[in-house]
Amino acid sequence: MTRKDFPSLRLSDIAAAAGVGESTVSRVLRNSGSVSEETRARVRQVVAALGYVPNRIAGTLAAAGSRVVGIVVPSLTNIVFPDLLRGAAGQLDLMGYQAVIGVSDYDGAREAELVASMLAWRPAAVMITGLEHERATPDRLRSSGARVVEMLDVDGEGLDIVVGYSNRAAAEASARHLIGRGYRRIGYVGHEISRDTRAGKRLAGFEAELARHGLALVARELHAGPSSIGAGRDGLERLLARAPALDAVYFSNDDMAIGGYFHCVARGIAIPERLALFGFNGLDVARLAPQPLATILTPRVEIGREAARLALADEPAATVDLGFILIEGATA
Incomplete structure (x- = not known):
C-alpha cells in the first residue's frame, strides 16, 4: 500500500486502509472523541504511510463551529512576534484549532484587509496585535460574532479580551x-x-x-x-x-x-x-x-498562550496584565 495506489486520496480511503469508519478517522485527525490507543496508532500509521493531508477548509465549512482562529501580527522579522505566535499556535493545537496567520507590516490598512479576509472564513476567534486599529477593523470585528483578543498592550480600551502588559x-x-x-x-x-x-x-x-x-x-x-x-x-x-x-x-x-x-x-x-x-x-x-x-x-510566549486560551474560553470580556521584569544587565 503506497500513495500511488490512491491518485485522489480521501478520508474514506484512509478509513478503508485502516479498517475503521470515516468518523473514527476524523476523530483521530482532530484528536478528539473516544478512540482506543490501538486504533489511534493504526490510523496514524496509515496517514503517515500514505501522506494524507486533511482539508482543513472543508472541515471548517462542514463543522457546526469553526476550528479556525485568525491571527494578525505586524512583523515576523522581530523575534517578539514569532515568540507570540509560538505560544498561540501551541495552545491552539492542543485545543484542536488551526491558526491562519497574516502579517500587516505595521500598516493599518493592510491589517484591515487581513481581518476582512479572515472573517470570510467565519473563524471562531481573531487574535490581533495592539489596541489601535483603523476604524473599519473594530467595526468588522464587532459585527462578526467572533471572539476578539488584542495582544501585547493594556494601555487603552479593548474590544473584548486584552492580554499583554503596560x-x-x-x-x-x-x-x-x-x-x-x-x-x-x-x-x-x-x-x-x-x-x-x-x-x-x-x-x-x-x-x-x-x-x-x-x-x-x-x-x-x-x-x-x-x-x-x-x-x-x-x-x-x-x-x-x-x-x-x-x-x-x-x-x-x-x-x-x-x-x-x-x-x-x-x-x-x-x-x-x-x-x-x-x-x-x-x-x-x-x-x-x-x-x-x-x-x-516581556512574556511574549505566555501572552500568546493565554490569548489563545481565552479566545476559545466561555468567559466575559477582560483585560489580563501579565506584567514585565526589569533586567538590570551590565550596560546601565
Missing part, C-alpha cells in the same frame, strides 16, 4: 532605573512610532517619568523605518554626533539597543562608564551579549 509602565520603570543609577543626560534612539503605537507609548511613558524628576530628553533620533540592529547602530552614531555629552540612551527595543551596543564596541565607547544603554523586550541576543543589556523582559 508599555507605559515598562518605560516608566526604565526611566526610574536610569535616574536611580545617576544618569541625567539621557537621549533616545527609536523607530517609526507613528506606526508602532506601542513604541510610541513607551516613549511617552519614558518622557513623562523623566519630567516627574525634573528632567527631559536631551536629544532623540528616530529612524523612519522598522526597528533593526543596523538602524540602532546608525541611529546612535547620529545621536552622539549631535549630543556627544549624553551619559545614557534609551532605545525603542532590543534590536535597536544591540545596534547601539555594536556602535560603542566599534568606536571604543566604554559601556556603561562613558555611555549607558537600555533596551526593551529581553531578547536572547541582548541577554547573552558579552555585556548583558539592561532591558525589560
Whole structure:
C-alpha cells in the first residue's frame, strides 16, 4: 500500500486502509472523541504511510463551529512576534484549532484587509496585535460574532479580551532605573512610532517619568523605518554626533539597543562608564551579549498562550496584565 495506489486520496480511503469508519478517522485527525490507543496508532500509521493531508477548509465549512482562529501580527522579522505566535499556535493545537496567520507590516490598512479576509472564513476567534486599529477593523470585528483578543498592550480600551502588559509602565520603570543609577543626560534612539503605537507609548511613558524628576530628553533620533540592529547602530552614531555629552540612551527595543551596543564596541565607547544603554523586550541576543543589556523582559510566549486560551474560553470580556521584569544587565 503506497500513495500511488490512491491518485485522489480521501478520508474514506484512509478509513478503508485502516479498517475503521470515516468518523473514527476524523476523530483521530482532530484528536478528539473516544478512540482506543490501538486504533489511534493504526490510523496514524496509515496517514503517515500514505501522506494524507486533511482539508482543513472543508472541515471548517462542514463543522457546526469553526476550528479556525485568525491571527494578525505586524512583523515576523522581530523575534517578539514569532515568540507570540509560538505560544498561540501551541495552545491552539492542543485545543484542536488551526491558526491562519497574516502579517500587516505595521500598516493599518493592510491589517484591515487581513481581518476582512479572515472573517470570510467565519473563524471562531481573531487574535490581533495592539489596541489601535483603523476604524473599519473594530467595526468588522464587532459585527462578526467572533471572539476578539488584542495582544501585547493594556494601555487603552479593548474590544473584548486584552492580554499583554503596560508599555507605559515598562518605560516608566526604565526611566526610574536610569535616574536611580545617576544618569541625567539621557537621549533616545527609536523607530517609526507613528506606526508602532506601542513604541510610541513607551516613549511617552519614558518622557513623562523623566519630567516627574525634573528632567527631559536631551536629544532623540528616530529612524523612519522598522526597528533593526543596523538602524540602532546608525541611529546612535547620529545621536552622539549631535549630543556627544549624553551619559545614557534609551532605545525603542532590543534590536535597536544591540545596534547601539555594536556602535560603542566599534568606536571604543566604554559601556556603561562613558555611555549607558537600555533596551526593551529581553531578547536572547541582548541577554547573552558579552555585556548583558539592561532591558525589560516581556512574556511574549505566555501572552500568546493565554490569548489563545481565552479566545476559545466561555468567559466575559477582560483585560489580563501579565506584567514585565526589569533586567538590570551590565550596560546601565
